[in-house]
Amino acid sequence: METQQPKLVLLFSGKRKSGKDYVTGLIQDRLGPHLCCILRLSAPLKAQYAQDHGLDYEQLLSAGQYKETYRADMIQWGESKRQQDPGFFCRLASRGAVQPVWIVSDCRRMSDLQWFWKEYPQQCLSVRVEASEQSRVQRGWRFTAGVDDAESECGLDQGVNFDCTISNDGDATLLEGQLERLLSLAREKSQ
Ligand SMILES: Nc1ncnc2c1ncn2[C@@H]1O[C@H](COP(=O)(O)OP(=O)(O)OP(=O)(O)O)[C@@H](O)[C@H]1O
Numbered sequence: 486m487e488t489q490q491p492k493l494v495l496l497f498s499g500k501r502k503s504g505k506d507y508v509t510g511l512i513q514d515r516l517g518p519h520l521c522c523i524l525r526l527s528a529p530l531k532a533q534y535a536q537d538h539g540l541d542y543e544q545l546l547s548a549g550q551y552k553e554t555y556r557a558d559m560i561q562w563g564e565s566k567r568q569q570d571p572g573f574f575c576r577l578a579s580r581g582a583v584q585p586v587w588i589v590s591d592c593r594r595m596s597d598l599q600w601f602w603k604e605y606p607q608q609c610l611s612v613r614v615e616a617s618e619q620s621r622v623q624r625g626w627r628f629t630a631g632v633d634d635a636e637s638e639c640g641l642d643q644g645v646n647f648d649c650t651i652s653n654d655g656d657a658t659l660l661e662g663q664l665e666r667l668l669s670l671a672r673e674k675s676q
């Protein structure tokens with residue numbers, strides 16, 4: 486299927502267990518799958534890595550511990566691909582997307598943002614999901630050297646003026662309120 490020009494591209498980033506998948510899932514639920522798709526840059530990476538290493542792709546995609554066992558090695562594997570072509574996973578993840586609103590759920594590096602900014606200069610909005618260390622620990626996060634101090638987690642810590650920041654520390658009402666602006670914008674743009 487041919488990719489169609491999006492009307493809005495929400496570029497999400499955030500630390501491990503800040504809730505990127507949770508928050509982007511909520512937005513897609515509200516907008517519906519005809520209006521909004523979620524693009525995971527890590528999906529083509531995990532698909533190829535699973536195939537090469539005889540692993541379970543679905544489990545690598547899920548929020549459980551399984552993917553954490555392989556995270557450091559997946560990062561290395563993905564970085565070797567990105568060195569040859571920084572837009573490699575951006576291109577694969579967005580291939581065939583036809584909805585007017587795209588949510589990229591896992592931007593990690595400046596090159597991820599730059600690729601979308603260059604391809605869709607009028608449509609992009611960068612969104613940072615933030616959560617306290619305490620919330621992240623409750624969701625299963627433990628500091629891991631080589632992961633939490635590497636570009637995969639820290640690549641967007643500096644140098645980006647995010648268009649929007651969402652605090653996701655577990656208060657559902659507070660979260661809903663923060664999503665309203667993005668939901669209104671998405672509905673407006675997709676008309
Ligand atoms: N506001 C919330 N309310 C309830 N549960 C939440 C909330 N935010 C996140 N979670 C839960 O915390 C866990 C981690 O969240 P999630 O997978 O969305 O984080 P992530 O930033 O995508 O992490 P990773 O980078 O590891 O993929 C999940 O089990 C998710 O359901």
Ligand SMILES: C[C@@](O)(CCOP(=O)(O)O)CC(=O)O
Pocket residue numbers: 501526527530545546552556559560563591593637
């Ligand atoms: C290997 C990697 O793609 C894992 C991402 O997994 P997740 O988005 O945290 O589920 C991280 C990276 O590309 O640096």
